[in-house]
Amino acid sequence: MTSADGVPALPRTLGGQAVIEGVMIRGPRGLAVCVRKPDGELACRSERSEGGHRLRGIPVLRGVVALGETLSQGIRALVWSAQIAAGQEPEEPREGQVRATMGMSLGFAAAFFLLLPAVAGQRLERAMKRRRLAAALEGPLRMGMLIGYLRAIGRMPQAQRLFAYHGAEHRAIQAYEAGEPLEVASLHRFPNAHVRCGTSFLLTTLLFSSAASAALGPLPAGRRLLWRLALTPLMVGLSYETIRLGGSSSEGIWRWLFLPNLALQGLTTRDPDEGQMEVALAALRSALALHEGG
Numbered sequence: 001m002t003s004a005d006g007v008p009a010l011p012r013t014l015g016g017q018a019v020i021e022g023v024m025i026r027g028p029r030g031l032a033v034c035v036r037k038p039d040g041e042l043a044c045r046s047e048r049s050e051g052g053h054r055l056r057g058i059p060v061l062r063g064v065v066a067l068g069e070t071l072s073q074g075i076r077a078l079v080w081s082a083q084i085a086a087g088q089e090p091e092e093p094r095e096g097q098v099r100a101t102m103g104m105s106l107g108f109a110a111a112f113f114l115l116l117p118a119v120a121g122q123r124l125e126r127a128m129k130r131r132r133l134a135a136a137l138e139g140p141l142r143m144g145m146l147i148g149y150l151r152a153i154g155r156m157p158q159a160q161r162l163f164a165y166h167g168a169e170h171r172a173i174q175a176y177e178a179g180e181p182l183e184v185a186s187l188h189r190f191p192n193a194h195v196r197c198g199t200s201f202l203l204t205t206l207l208f209s210s211a212a213s214a215a216l217g218p219l220p221a222g223r224r225l226l227w228r229l230a231l232t233p234l235m236v237g238l239s240y241e242t243i244r245l246g247g248s249s250s251e252g253i254w255r256w257l258f259l260p261n262l263a264l265q266g267l268t269t270r271d272p273d274e275g276q277m278e279v280a281l282a283a284l285r286s287a288l289a290l291h292e293g294g
Contacts, residue, residue: 014177016283017166018165019077020078020082021036022035022081023169023279025169026287030046030047030048031287033080033081034280035084042279046287060238060241062237071106075101110232112149136214138210142209146206160270163270165276165280166192166269169283170190172283174190175190184278192271195261196243197265198268199264200264200265201243203261204243209232
């Protein structure tokens with residue numbers, strides 16, 4: 001996209017994630033990662049995108065594509081950041097390693113947040129005479145497991161630093177999208193939570209999945225698990241569209257609908273210090289340089 005005078009237009013919105021001792025910022029033309037090295041200096045790397053997937057323009061389907069791209073980019077950024085933060089010479093992970101890590105991550109999420117609650121729901125059906133009520137309890141059980149998991153992870157010191165960089169990433173993106181100066185002083189005025197967040201996406205996906213589970217009602221064990229897995233891509237696509245719409249329309253009813261999403265981010269973000277905000281801003285400026293360069 002270019003402006004009227006032919007100069008590449010900057011994106012209206014950006015994405016990102018926290019990495020080990022750093023932040024990754026993504027835009028339509030590529031991504032940038034900046035990490036604090038053990039000596040206190042910053043190491044940054046930029047990577048241009050090779051163009052959007054052909055399914056990127058199809059609603060719902062683009063959500064599944066976006067999830068795959070985000071996981072792949074995020075794993076690579078995490079590996080690079082871990083090496084830099086440890087003072088090692090970075091090595092690019094092999095494609096097979098990235099795919100294996102993606103598979104394990106998706107497998108764990110499906111097993112823990114979808115299949116395990118489904119099995120627990122079946123046991124509830126056996127223990128309760130009102131089978132429809134037992135099926136409806138699967139959703140709250142799933143939400144409770146998500147909150148418990150995030151609380152447990154948040155007690156780890158390493159996770160707390162990662163969550164602080166998560167807050168810094170959100171603040172930097174909000175400052176940019178609000179047109180504020182890209183300075184640490186600006187970031188102090190913004191909250192840690194952001195509608196377009198992985199935590200928000202996960203909660204929305206689980207809400208859609210819970211509604212679908214309740215609508216399907218009691219099912220035999222095998223069919224129950226197959227339906228949960230089969231509907232997951234649809235739930236992912238619908239969640240992506242919801243987050244996308246909510247991120248661009250944060251007033252009125254959308255503001256109230258996303259209050260639970262923003263509240264849940266209290267478990268996955270922490271107040272960043274100024275050094276962490278400096279890293280987030282460095283990553284943001286590096287990502288914007290990819291667009292300024294055409």
